[in-house]
Amino acid sequence: MDRRQRKTREAIFRAFITLLAKKDFAQITVGEIIEEADVGRATFYAHFETKDFLLKALCEELFCHIFDAASDHPSEHRHIFRCDAHGSVFWHLLVHLQKNDNGILELLSSRNNELFLSYFKVGLRELVISQLSTFAKRKSEKLPESFWVNHIAATFVETVKWWIEGGLKEAPETIAEYFYLAV
Amino acid sequence: MDRRQRKTREAIFRAFITLLAKKDFAQITVGEIIEEADVGRATFYAHFETKDFLLKALCEELFCHIFDAASDHPSEHRHIFRCDAHGSVFWHLLVHLQKNDNGILELLSSRNNELFLSYFKVGLRELVISQLSTFAKRKSEKLPESFWVNHIAATFVETVKWWIEGGLKEAPETIAEYFYLAV
DNA sequence: TATTATACTATACATAGAGTTCGATACCGA
DNA sequence: TCGGTATCGAACTCTATGTATAGTATAATA
Numbered sequence: 001m002d003r004r005q006r007k008t009r010e011a012i013f014r015a016f017i018t019l020l021a022k023k024d025f026a027q028i029t030v031g032e033i034i035e036e037a038d039v040g041r042a043t044f045y046a047h048f049e050t051k052d053f054l055l056k057a058l059c060e061e062l063f064c065h066i067f068d069a070a071s072d073h074p075s076e077h078r079h080i081f082r083c084d085a086h087g088s089v090f091w092h093l094l095v096h097l098q099k100n101d102n103g104i105l106e107l108l109s110s111r112n113n114e115l116f117l118s119y120f121k122v123g124l125r126e127l128v129i130s131q132l133s134t135f136a137k138r139k140s141e142k143l144p145e146s147f148w149v150n151h152i153a154a155t156f157v158e159t160v161k162w163w164i165e166g167g168l169k170e171a172p173e174t175i176a177e178y179f180y181l182a183v
Numbered sequence: 184m185d186r187r188q189r190k191t192r193e194a195i196f197r198a199f200i201t202l203l204a205k206k207d208f209a210q211i212t213v214g215e216i217i218e219e220a221d222v223g224r225a226t227f228y229a230h231f232e233t234k235d236f237l238l239k240a241l242c243e244e245l246f247c248h249i250f251d252a253a254s255d256h257p258s259e260h261r262h263i264f265r266c267d268a269h270g271s272v273f274w275h276l277l278v279h280l281q282k283n284d285n286g287i288l289e290l291l292s293s294r295n296n297e298l299f300l301s302y303f304k305v306g307l308r309e310l311v312i313s314q315l316s317t318f319a320k321r322k323s324e325k326l327p328e329s330f331w332v333n334h335i336a337a338t339f340v341e342t343v344k345w346w347i348e349g350g351l352k353e354a355p356e357t358i359a360e361y362f363y364l365a366v
Numbered sequence: 367t368a369t370t371a372t373a374c375t376a377t378a379c380a381t382a383g384a385g386t387t388c389g390a391t392a393c394c395g396a
Numbered sequence: 397t398c399g400g401t402a403t404c405g406a407a408c409t410c411t412a413t414g415t416a417t418a419g420t421a422t423a424a425t426a
């Protein structure tokens with residue numbers, strides 16, 4: 001990709017993230033974004049069809065990255081944390097969140113969190129399916145699979161939300177335990 | 184309240200609900216609402232400061248009604264459904280949902296459901312707290328109370344969402360069972 | 367280095383929706 | 397019947413969206 005393109009694209013993302021930390025997505029105008037990014041109006045529309053597409057692109061960048069990081073190298077951390085029957089992928093995700101890669105936390109904790117967590121959940125659902133065998137059989141036998149999958153993904157999202165709203169005071173290990181206890 | 188006021192207010196609510204079933208909240212314009220409601224522009228703004236306040240007012244009307252109906256008369260249905268240790272209030276809520284009071288289902292199942300379910304959850308959390316003793320001790324002893332309360336409320340919301348997305352094919356009793364199994 | 371393609375800038379413009387104002391009219395409650 | 401008030405309708409201001417265009421800067425290529 002052309003260096004110019006890459007630079008403007010990143011500038012727009014950065015500006016967008018900055019603004020998202022401060023105010024509602026609905027109240028952010030394209031005018032504000034291009035001013036913050038110091039980019040021409042036509043340039044913005046050359047990159048993103050609308051503000052909503054910008055949001056979508058941002059979510060894809062952020063969550064693709066974090067899910068790849070968590071699932072591509074699941075073994076590299078095995079020796080650090082006990083990798084029991086539950087699997088450590090979810091713990092791994094929590095660690096990545098706590099490290100705050102790409103400043104994702106500001107987005108997840110701002111008033112826009114519903115927006116992002118709904119995207120988060122989409123990627124999460126796939127992960128849950130691939131890890132399904134590592135969860136307790138007890139419940140899954142009595143519940144429809146789609147219900148069960150959705151329940152696990154939703155519980156993880158809610159756990160993360162609760163963690164963030166409390167200021168991330170607990171260790172990832174503790175949160176992972178809460179998650180496995182609850183689910 | 185003046186009969187004229189009441190009629191306009193209801194006309195606006197009705198129009199808003201009709202539109203919400205068809206399209207995104209964000210894409211609905213005040214112009215559409217007043218046309219559907221057959222009401223003057225100035226009249227709309229005499230009733231609601233903005234479109235967002237209209238949404239808020241609608242949610243309060245709908246959910247206050249459904250929560251009151253479920254918690255004010257918890258005993259009247261006790262003889263119909265087994266009222267075990269888990270309490271029947273949640274089952275009662277499901278029955279009310281299935282009866283589709285106020286056409287609430289169209290709203291919860293449309294693409295705006297995140298919007299409404301977030302309001303739903305607020306009322307739900309209070310209900311959960313009042314019913315906390317009826318849930319399993321097993322988990323609550325190991326989990327922080329705020330986490331536990333949030334988990335129960337979230338699980339109920341997700342259960343309802345799953346039920347609606349599947350077309351409400353299961354009986355409220357079945358859904359209540361899934362809920363108690365999952366939580 | 368000279369050439370070509372393309373990304374960017376700045377500005378202007380058309381369009382649409384938000385929210386306000388105000389005089390006229392219709393309706394309500396007493 | 398009468399005073400108060402809700403509504404109407406239309407015009408108006410503002411703000412934001414998205415597009416169009418002509419000129420400039422930069423990257424890739426030969």
